[in-house]
Amino acid sequence: MVSLNITAPGGGRLSILNPQKLSSCNSTVPISILVTRSKNEIFLTGPHGKYSKNVPVIVKSQYLTPQELQQQQRFSSLKSPSPSQTAGQLPRRVYVGYTIYKGKAALAVEPCSPEFSPLESGAFKLSKEGLILLQFAPAAGVRQYDWSRKQLFSLSVTEIGNIISLGTRDSCEFFHDPHKGRRMNLCSEEGKVRKLLKVEPLPDGSGHFFNLSVQNKLINVDENIYIPITKAEFAVLVSSFNFILPYLLGWHTFANSTRPEDASRLNNANSTVDYEWNR
Structure with a gap:
């Protein structure tokens, strides 16, 4: 997997995953990006030909193996877990003393x-x-x-x-x-x-x-x-x-497990308990 990010000083950013798989029918997205040794020039190839753009850019290219991708997803889930993820998981152990x-x-x-x-x-x-x-x-x-x-x-x-x-x-x-x-x-x-x-x-x-x-x-x-x-x-x-x-x-x-709507149902189900105030 290839991840290519281009960031300009003005705040614009272009993120492309697997750019070789982009469709040539999309005229708004370049098919390929060529970065020259000059830090301020890039060549973009689109469906209507090749053109160049002189802008200050920062290019980051990252190649992720399947193991690295899985690890990255696991770390992302730990940072912002969803309710469905946390429902079946035990809290992480904390040591105090x-x-x-x-x-x-x-x-x-x-x-x-x-x-x-x-x-x-x-x-x-x-x-x-x-x-x-x-x-x-x-x-x-x-x-x-x-x-x-x-x-x-x-x-x-x-x-x-x-x-x-x-x-x-x-x-x-x-x-x-x-x-x-x-x-x-x-x-x-x-x-x-x-x-x-x-x-x-x-x-x-x-x-x-x-x-x-x-x-x-x-x-x-x-x-x-x-x-x-x-x-x-x-x-x-x-x-x-x-x-x-x-x-x-x-x-x-x-x-933590007791809810108001469950209290009477649980108490009625427990027939072995004889409450003093119920006598």
């Missing part, structure tokens, strides 16, 4: 989306609640952290609620065994990985300690990482947790 750096460790906080399962009716049901992922990395030097040694701890929605409700002098702790209730190759690994997260107030009341202890007998790891969180940093965490909590429960998908 909040990281706190201190002298002995760093703490990175990231939300993880909930999961949904399709039903035979075509609807979706929440199959797994979202969570907040905490990543603790020990310091490896001045303003340097060893993220290869990071330890992970996932906060459930209930554990998030516990942290949100903490007062200045309150504390809480959570115990996780990732292999509890699981069996792999008929050999239980329950109890071989133990994680304990403690959130305790600082002695002067200026914030909280986040202390993570990990004992992993599978890879012979015994690590304890703690990081002090100031009042301001803790306020950012609490505000972020409050905002993201309904999304971790998937309630935003319900709110």
Whole structure:
């Protein structure tokens, strides 16, 4: 495919795709264009003969392979997608987080989306609640952290609620065994990985300690990482947790899918729900 564009300073522009395929019956469009080495002269060949024109022009010639054309069309669709294109596409993934750096460790906080399962009716049901992922990395030097040694701890929605409700002098702790209730190759690994997260107030009341202890007998790891969180940093965490909590429960998908005209029909179809005000 050949694309030939001619642009004049006055604003006029001529764009021709595959000029060799133009019909000679069209007297207003030249059949061929010859550009001389002079920047101000072009020769146009039309149905009534050859003529020249002295104009300042800028000529851009671009040869596109089928793969390049397909790629260009894909990029164009991303810039200005139509409603039909976006209807069946998932939104692009966006990564966000909040990281706190201190002298002995760093703490990175990231939300993880909930999961949904399709039903035979075509609807979706929440199959797994979202969570907040905490990543603790020990310091490896001045303003340097060893993220290869990071330890992970996932906060459930209930554990998030516990942290949100903490007062200045309150504390809480959570115990996780990732292999509890699981069996792999008929050999239980329950109890071989133990994680304990403690959130305790600082002695002067200026914030909280986040202390993570990990004992992993599978890879012979015994690590304890703690990081002090100031009042301001803790306020950012609490505000972020409050905002993201309904999304971790998937309630935003319900709110976005509910329309006024469908509300009574859906409620009447769900005969298992007995509303108190309907009694």
